[in-house]
Amino acid sequence: MNWLHRGAHALWQTGAAIALLVSLAGFAQAQETAVVKRATQLRDAPAESGASVAPLEANTVVTRTSERKGAWTKVNTAQGATGWVHMFDLGPQSGSASSSNNTATSGLRSLGGLFGGNSGASTTATSTVGIRGLGAEDIANAQPNPAAVSQAEGLRINADQARQFASNAALQPRTVQPLAEPARPSTSGSGGTNSMNTPYDPSSFGPN
C-alpha cells in the first residue's frame, strides 16, 4: 500500500470527520461572535447592579460564551475583558446568515411538485452531509401511523402527576401579565400580510 495514497486517504478521512462534526454540532460551539447593539456596560455580575468592568460602545464586536444566567450572557471582548451583557443588548454580526430572510424556499425545494409549479421554487434537493434532520421530503412521503399516535397517547401524564413533577422540581406557578403585541416588523421580505415563510399566497392561488 503506498504511503502517499494512505496519507491522502487519512487526510480525506480527517476532513470528512471534521465536516461531520461541524454538521453534528449544528450551532457554533460555545463561541459566537455578536455585536453590541447599543452603548452599555460590561458587568462583573449577571445583573443591572453588577459593577462595570468596561464600557461597551455600540457596534463593539464581542464573543459570546455558552454561559447564561437569566437575561445575561457572559462575553469576552477583543481586549481580553470578560463580563456579562444583557441578551437584548446583543445583535448578530451583520452579514451573518440570520440577517437574510431569504430562507423561505430552501425547505420547500424538494417539494416542488406539491405546489403545482406555483411556488416557483426550483426542485433542487437539499444537499446532505451524511446526516440530516427531518425534512420536507420526509413529510411529503409520510404515510399515517395511527399506531404510533396511540402509543404516544399511552404516555400521557395527568394533571396530578404534572403537579407532583413541579413540586419535586420546586417549580411554583407565578402571576404574569400577558405581553402586548408590538408593532409588526418592517423587515418583511414579502411585504404581504401573510408571511415571508409562506411561498405562495393561497388567496391568489389559481389553477395553472
Add this chain to the structure above:
Amino acid sequence: MRLTFRHPPTRRLLATACTALTLTLVPIQGQSQGVMNLLNALGGSGNASSSAGGLLGAITGGGNTAAPQGDDLVSMLTRSVESIDEPREIDIGRQLAAVLLGSKPLHPDMALQRYVNQLGRWISLQSPRPNLPWTFVVLDDPGYNAFAAPGGYVFVTKGLIDRCADEAELAGILAHEITHVTAKHHLLALRKTAQSGMLTQLLASQIKTTTVGNVVASQFLALGRNLYARGLDQTDEFEADRTGVALATRAGFDPYGLVSVLQQLRTATPDNPLFALSLATHPPAQTRIEQLELAMGKNLDGFTGAAPVTLAQRMLPKGTPAASGPPAAAEPAAPARKSTPPRKKSS
C-alpha cells in the same frame, strides 16, 4: 390575506353541542355516503381520549377508493374555527399527529418521553386550555425541530432535546408549541388552505388513493403534509413566541429560555441539513428576537434568578446527588446511540 378574526388569547367558548352537528354537508354522490357517516360519528362523543375511532380509524379502515372530493372536509374547515368543537378538534389533531409520526418514529428512550410529558403537561396546566388531553412526543430524529397539532399534540425532535442547554430552553420551546394549540393556529392555517381551493390541487398532485383507504383520510394526509412542510403564518409564530414566554414564566421558568434558543438558532445557516426545515418554516430568528425584545422589554427580568438546571440533572432519579456540571444533553439510561457531542457545560 390575514383572517380578519383574531383570537383573544383568553379562554374561549366551546362550541355548543347543538353546533356540533350542524355539519351541513353539501349533497354529493353516493360514494361519499361513508364520509358523511364518518363526519357525523365525529360529532357525538365528548370523550376526548377515546380509542382510535372516529376519523383516525378511517385511515386503517375500509378500502373505498373514491375519487377525491374536497366538499365535506372543506365545508367543515371553511366554517369559522369556532364551529369546530373540541372533540372534533382533537380528532383533527390525531390525524395530523399520525402524519408526523409517519415521517419519524417515537424515540425509544421512555424515560425521556416521560420527562418531556411531565414538563409539557405542567406548562399546559398554566395555559388557557389546561384540560385538553395534552400529549408530548420526542421524535427519533437528529434534526432540530418542534411541531404541534390541534387538540394538544406537541412534538420535539431528539436533536432539539440534545441542544437544550438547560430546562428553561426546553420549557420555552414547549410553551411556544402549546400556544399554537391553545390559539388554534393550525385550524386557522387549514381553513385558509381549504378556502383557497388548494386542497383539490394537493390531492391531485400528491395522493395516490390506493395508498390511503378513503377520501377523508386522503384529504387529511394532503393537508397535513402541506401544513408541516409549509409552516404557519409568521404572525402566529410571533404570537406563539410572545405568549409562550409569558406562559413559561407563569409555570415558574426563566423567561429568557426561548430568547436563548433563538440566539443560538440565529447562528444556524439555512443550508444546514439539521436545521433546514425549521428555518424554512419560521421567521428569521433575529426578527423573532427583535419582536420579543419589543414585547418583553425588561419587564420579566424580575422572574429570572433561578439557577439553570440541565435536562440531565432533572432526569436523575430522586436521591441521586446531582453531580456538578454534567453534559447538557439528556443522556438516556438505556444504551442509545448519542447523536451529538454535548454542546455546553453547565455553569
